Amino acid sequence: MGARIVQIDHMSEAPKAVLKHLERSASPAGQRARLLMALDGLAAIAFAAGLAFGIDAIAQGRGMAPWLVLALAAMTFRGVLAHLTGVAGAQAAAEAKASVRADLARSIFGGPRRAAGEATTALVEGVEALDGHVARFLPARFSAAALPLVMIAVAAIASPVCAGILLATLVPFIAAMVLAGTAAAAESRAQFLALERLSGLFLDRVRALPVVLAFQAEGATTAALxxxxxxxxxxxxxxxRVAFISSAALEFFAALSVALVAVYCGFNLLRLLPFPVPEQLDLKRAFFVLALAPEVYAPMRRLAAAYHDRQAAEAASASLSTFEAPTPKPAAAVATEAPTIRFEGVTVRYPDADAPALENFSLVAQAGTITALVGPSGAGKSSLLNLLLDLAPLTAGRIEAQGEIAWAGQSPLILPASxxxxxxxxxxxxxxxEIEAAARAVGLVVDRPGGLDFVLDERGSGLSGGERRRLSLARALLKPAPILLLDEPTANLDAASEAALxxxxxxxxxxxxxxxxxxxEAVAALADQVVRL
Known part of the structure; x- marks a missing residue:
């Protein structure tokens, strides 16, 4: 649904800006959820009418079958609407979370460096906190904005006095919601901050576990956690606690409203009102208003129940809004032929590192040639490859390389699939x-039942080290990219396996x-030039 991370100068406005963007970018599923929840009010009116006219028909000795059918149909329709609303809301929430999580991941990996605990909490807990806001709160707010007034207007046709009672009690109901929401907002923000602090503290202590054990600080660490x-x-x-108190206050005003309508209708029917009124109710009008009175507050109850979701989402959005979207890089021309790659005065210094991984390094890899980067561990070989993959920071210097990249790493990703x-x-x-041709080209011969259709688990159980690297090379060969990067393609292999690869x-x-x-050195012998770092 095209959501994005929004950066706002005033932090008090930032959470609302993120949520408003979600609301403006509502997907078709979200709009469908709002419409379906609004239709529930019309079905409630039909149910109350069927019930009232059915009771009146019994009192007058007439057949009630048509009205009973109407009431049952309306009740069934409401059940179907509730199910469809839940499904549509869940779908809208899943789409919104996927979009926000993708944007947030791009911000985390492409923007300014953030603490790992803070980034993890935002990416997992922060995005999940948007679920209830999209799935439940937005449809409930849409229906609560109009349905109570529509149902009060319909009730006014049967009894203007009852409609006045409902309208008068609606005001303190709304005031209670506002007060409860304000209190819940502050507590939700404090809860999310506490969760963020705990996540960061736990991650930091896990990273520092060898140091904690070395200094025998287990007790202090446990106490801090x-x-x-x-x-x-x-x-x-x-x-x-705030949620329970607010629910009790809201239920009190809703019950008070229904009780006042019930007392008025009962005394009006018995002609025992101690004051004059401009109407005289009959059974069907009294029963219709009485059946409709609880439904007037049903949308508000749903909104109140979902209001905590709104506050949780707003608390999470205060953290999400601090992640800046990475500056888009200008699109480079796509090369279809092997390009020349140039490194000019390149320096790579990782954050918090004592020394640069590479410093003032220059290299020209001519088009269509093989360049081997040889050197001890830590010399910067992988950092050079990571520069081309945009996985290492270019601190100084210039790189010239155009075209897509095929990459075969040391530990290829294995999915639970064939x-x-x-x-x-x-x-x-x-x-x-094409898949079979790539496998044959790199010598990947699968001597297993099903051949290439043999299903692996997530650990790639059963594949040897050589087969894993051949699989990674087959992936690189299958991708028609003019640049190929190989990171230790024969590491940990014996001489025979290396020669075969x-x-x-x-x-x-x-x-x-x-x-x-x-x-x-055997791999380096394949190269047109060898660079020793």
Missing amino acids: KRSASELAERTIRVL IADNIALSRRDASRA LDAIREAAKGRTTLIATHS
Whole structure:
């Protein structure tokens, strides 16, 4: 639904800006949920009419079948509407969360560096807090804005006095909602901040676990986590306390309204009112108003029940709004032929590092050639490849490289799917023949039942180290990219397995500009130039 992270100067307005953007970007599923919930009010009017006219027919000795059918049909229709509203709301929430989470992930990985605990809490808990706001609150607010007044107007046709009672009691009901919502908002924000602090503290302590054990600080660490967890529990109890108190206040005014309507209708029918009124009710009008009175407050009750979702979403949005969308980079021309890659005075310094991973490094990899980057661990081989993948910070210098990139890393991602599907991750529209050709080209011979259709688990159980690297090379070969990056393609392999993989590397590098980070002299021998770091 095209949601985005919104950056606002005034933090008090930021959460509302994020939520308003979600509301303006409502998907078709969200609009359908609002319409379906609004139709519930019309079905409620039909149910009250069928019930009132049916009771009146019994009192006058007439057949009540048509009115009973109307009441049952309206009741069934309301059940169907409730189900469809829930389904549409869940779909709208899933679409909204997926969009916000994608934008937030781009901000985290492409924007300014943020604390890992803060980023994780926002990406998981913060985005999930939007679920109730989209799925329940927005449809409930839409129906609560109009349905009570529509039903009061319909009730006024049968009894203007009862309509006045309903309208008068609606005012304190709304005031109670506003007061409860204000109190819940403050408590929800405090709860989310407590959750964020606990997540950050826990992640930091897990990272520092060797240091904690070395200095025997287990007790102090446990006590700090316990205090943070207790604070979160206390904040959660406060949120629930406010929610219960507000629900009790709202139910009081709703019950008071229905009770006043019931007393008025009963005394009017018995002609025992102690004051004159401009109307004289009969049974069907009195019963219709009495059946409709609880329904007037049903949309407001749903809104009150979902109001906590709104406050939770607003509290989470205060954190989400601080993540800046990364500046879009200008689109580069797409090269279809192998390009020349140039590194000019490149320096790579990772945040918080004592020394740069690379400093003032220059290299020219001619088009269509293989360049081997050889050196000890930590010399910066992988950092050079990561620069081209935009996974390492370019602190200084300039890089010139155009075209898509095929990459084969040391630990290829394995999904719980067939070997063929795992190869096709680099190109989802590849045909079966193309997948098989890529597997044959890199020497991936699967001696298992089903061949390439053999289903792997998420750990890739059963694949040897050589087969994993051949699978990764097959992915790279399947992707028609003019640049090929290989990171330690023969690491941890014995001499025989490495020799068997060299032909696959040579095949994958044909017609491409290839950079290989390796410790192996055998792999380096394939290269047109060798750069020792």
